[in-house]
Amino acid sequence: MKKDEESCHRSACAISMALEAIGDKWSLLILRDLMFTNKRSYGELQSSDEKIATNILAARLQSLEANGLIRKAVDPDNGRRSLYFLTEKGIDLLPVIIELRQWTEKHNPDAEGCTNALKLTDKNRKEVLTAYKKKLRAEHCKK
Amino acid sequence: MKKDEESCHRSACAISMALEAIGDKWSLLILRDLMFTNKRSYGELQSSDEKIATNILAARLQSLEANGLIRKAVDPDNGRRSLYFLTEKGIDLLPVIIELRQWTEKHNPDAEGCTNALKLTDKNRKEVLTAYKKKLRAEHCKK
DNA sequence: TACCTTTACTTGCATTTTGCAAGTGCAAAC
DNA sequence: GTTTGCACTTGCAAAATGCAAGTAAAGGTA
Numbered sequence: 001m002k003k004d005e006e007s008c009h010r011s012a013c014a015i016s017m018a019l020e021a022i023g024d025k026w027s028l029l030i031l032r033d034l035m036f037t038n039k040r041s042y043g044e045l046q047s048s049d050e051k052i053a054t055n056i057l058a059a060r061l062q063s064l065e066a067n068g069l070i071r072k073a074v075d076p077d078n079g080r081r082s083l084y085f086l087t088e089k090g091i092d093l094l095p096v097i098i099e100l101r102q103w104t105e106k107h108n109p110d111a112e113g114c115t116n117a118l119k120l121t122d123k124n125r126k127e128v129l130t131a132y133k134k135k136l137r138a139e140h141c142k143k
Numbered sequence: 144m145k146k147d148e149e150s151c152h153r154s155a156c157a158i159s160m161a162l163e164a165i166g167d168k169w170s171l172l173i174l175r176d177l178m179f180t181n182k183r184s185y186g187e188l189q190s191s192d193e194k195i196a197t198n199i200l201a202a203r204l205q206s207l208e209a210n211g212l213i214r215k216a217v218d219p220d221n222g223r224r225s226l227y228f229l230t231e232k233g234i235d236l237l238p239v240i241i242e243l244r245q246w247t248e249k250h251n252p253d254a255e256g257c258t259n260a261l262k263l264t265d266k267n268r269k270e271v272l273t274a275y276k277k278k279l280r281a282e283h284c285k286k
Numbered sequence: 287t288a289c290c291t292t293t294a295c296t297t298g299c300a301t302t303t304t305g306c307a308a309g310t311g312c313a314a315a316c
Numbered sequence: 317g318t319t320t321g322c323a324c325t326t327g328c329a330a331a332a333t334g335c336a337a338g339t340a341a342a343g344g345t346a
Contacts, residue, residue, distance in 0.1 A: 051153075096246060
């Protein structure tokens with residue numbers, strides 16, 4: 001896996017560069033949990049339905065932090081807990097995740113949406129996304 | 144890699160299921176080329192900037208076809224050429240790809256957008272996407 | 287008809303990434 | 317000061333990826 005952003009890119013294409021940061025089977029699921037659940041600690045993130053292996057979780061968290069999508073902090077209430085928060089850059093992936101969800105729901109009827117909030121329509125799309133981003137910022141970006 | 148849709152899923156989560164279909168470093172790039180360039184044959188798809196290995200390209204094309212995102216057809220003008228076309232399900236990934244592109248362009252100034260068409264704003268978003276999907280349908284879904 | 291080229295792959299093998307299970311280190315509770 | 321909970325590491329097997337060379341079959345050419 002890439003260590004940081006300094007490593008050179010496959011190409012200058014925006015899609016390709018995005019995939020270098022989040023184009024694996026786990027990164028977006030971690031971001032999903034940070035966006036739609038209250039999971040913030042390593043142990044909580046490990047307990048998702050998809051059962052990510054512990055070493056892979058550690059590696060993905062490192063790479064997400066190196067790419068500036070999440071930020072790690074020690075839990076002020078409990079020094080042995082680390083907590084992970086979304087950065088603005090991470091929050092900005094909300095539309096990508098929403099579109100992925102809508103795609104699956106359209107083409108795979110037995111899929112479940114991972115959050116019951118965020119019912120988007122063509123009309124309210126911008127407002128709902130803006131509001132949810134604001135909520136995420138409030139939860140994640142407070143110093 | 145998964146063979147087809149019959150294999151059981153990691154979870155019922157829509158995001159997770161989407162990633163099972165396209166959550167690797169190459170599938171979306173192939174779809175990108177089918178969406179934004181006139182590349183349709185194996186050889187053309189192999190010539191992208193990112194230099195996909197030939198066996199990986201073959202594997203990804205198979206898996207994309209098995210998942211119903213693309214369709215393979217023999218070139219009527221040249222029996223030794225195969226052509227690959229997007230299905231409706233594949234075309235429906237356009238918004239995902241667009242959002243990925245916009246995310247990178249926002250956070251990585253030196254990225255290039257892979258197509259100069261499709262300048263989206265909050266206001267024209269729906270119309271532009273609809274029009275581009277229609278164009279793709281005309282190019283890919285004509286029998 | 288025989289040969290040559292183009293096109294789409296396949297194959298074999300090295301490297302990298304993933305996955306599993308067990309182990310380590312350290313802060314806090316008891 | 318011993319135990320416990322939490323966040324990781326480590327070691328090794330399995331799978332995916334990447335590279336280079338090879339194969340098969342349609343079509344063109346002599």
